[in-house]
Amino acid sequence: MSALIEIENVKKTYYLGKIAVPALRGINLSIEKGELLSIIGPSGSGKTTLMNIIGLIDKSTDGTVRIAGEDIGQMPDQVLTDLRLNKLGFIFQTFNLVPVLNALENVEFPLQLQRSAGKKNAAGKAAQLLEQVGLKDYMLHRPAELSGGQRQRVAIARALITDPDIVLADEPTANLDSVTGKSILELMKEMNRSLGTTFIFSTHNRDVLEYARRIVTLKDGLLAA
């Protein structure tokens, strides 16, 4: 059985005018279903770039990325969009919730984007997830009325509502104090265990490594062994 995600010799070069900035210089990585993987590396090492490529929101300059055996390199935008919707979940460093929607509605949001699936029970499922992330009493609060940690819990619930194969979190704790950050990682770990969802999170902070089951280190656009 092939891995859930296979990354082969992925390179990414940015151009600042005529100056080439190599952000990723040949990454090889395969990730199995159900993993809880941490990508660690200092600022500027290429974590975000790699996460974006895995998350299908950016394209590599070279190399191949396969998800569930399918090469995503040639897929048109709409197919990628639907893959993001149905197979992936995102947790952002800056939380990125819809400001005008309350916690419950934010969690529901991806389900509402799906045309077929259980839209009817969206609210029920969202409520259940919010309960699981410990926000039972905050369902009707808007993001502005929630703390950073609470917002990130909403984001986790939102990432999980479509039952994705993979949840990607790029430095999810960077904007949180260390106690709250740890509780967020603890929650992700627990969700990974109970749901079997693959979690990938990046960090530049060695303190949080205890929450990962597998760690890869990124340095200057290359993975260290």
Add this chain to the structure above:
Amino acid sequence: MLLKIARRNLLRHKGKSLVVGIILFIGSLVMTIGSATVTAMEKNVTRTFIDSFMGDITIMSKKQKNEGVFMQMMGETTEVMADYAKTADILSGHQDVDSFIPYCYSIPMMLAGNDNPTGYPAICAIYAAELDQYQKMFSNISPVEGKLPLRGERGILLSKYMRDMYYLVNQDLYYPANTPFSAQYFPEGITNARHEDVSLKHNIVLMGYSARNSSGDVSVPVRAVFRWTRLDNFWREVSVMDIASYREMMNYRIGGDIVISRQESRLLEINTDNPEAMFAEKIETAGITAQKVSKPEFSRAAGKDDFDNNAWELIAVKLKDHNQKKRAVTIRELNNIFTEKNIDAKAVTWETFAGAMAGFIKGIRTGLFVFVSLIFIVAIIIIMNTLAMSTLERSAELGMMRAVGARRKFIGFMLLGETFTLSAIFGGLGIICGGLMSAIFSYLKLPVKNEMMQIITGNAWYAPEFTAADALTGIILLILVTVLSVIYPLRISFRISPLDAVERN
């Protein structure tokens, strides 16, 4: 969900919503009132044109080439209808016809009197009909001095405007005989004119040139000086004469004899600076050549009895229903009958007959349209910019939506939802307020003094008419504005990528 977000976003970005909303509101308001004003203008002016001068339809001879008879130039001629009696029978028998009146219209030349040999030859547009019949049908002549001649009485009714012109150009002051001279006969604003410096006149001598190639002259007494009761601005150059004098002037005799043969009926386009040239053996001006024209004494020599009482040039027809579509049907029917029975008559709309004058109304309408369009363009630009800015400001939020699986379409529809909600609320309110204000204005009937403004309002007061058609036009234009102003922001939103969700350092 999409609309929920759109709606809440409007409330969240109140400043932006208000800017766009107020512009949509004002735009719709102005447009609605403008549209109601034009509706009233068209209705009133059209009604006034039809009711007070033109009728719905004009009948003329098939030989008449330039159908815009009313705006013809001096020297152009109006054909006599060969089959007036038969035409009148057909009109009397037609179910759509309410009433009709035969008349003649052309622009003869005024011959300078002996007492003023240096005077300039002038022209005088003449409308000739049975005047009692005219007043019964149109009731549009208001004498300032003197009285309308009775049936059978000879005479000319000089328009106040032309009387002033003749004074200003030639120091000829016409006024009705049997009325005492008054300083008020001078044009408005002329206060120090002295009685002795002007030549006072009671008679006008006119020389006509007809399409029948007949010609004659007539001396008619001034019976009255008048204003056109309605739309004097439009008709003020036209004076009115009894029909018998007109026929004599045109020398319309039984059998339609050709009295003087001419190569060119445009004789009168000669240089009016040189009245002597009128009577030269051979005239060559601007390439127009006329053969010998003697001073027309001939008509007076002939007996008056042999003038053709059936010589009419035009018929104004009022229809029972002023509806334009029905009118088109009636015109087609009449023309079919005329053709079938081989009658020398054709029916045209009053707009055709009025030529450029009808175009004037269209011009005002076009002017208002251009004005409204300018407002729209400004509105579109402001709305477009505001929406584009707000889309860019929200690119992180919109990028996040794209990242978690929203298609471009979703973002686009959200933007459309926001814009159309604003448009429906504020624009709709603008249309409703515009309608209400139109109703209030037309209830108040604010007086309009300026005569040019009166042409726009169609009355001596301002009473816009807000109709269902105006509401519909308003809604359609509102949608158009909304669509046009959302295109550019929409394109911006399409360029937002999921990467915009990710903060970079």
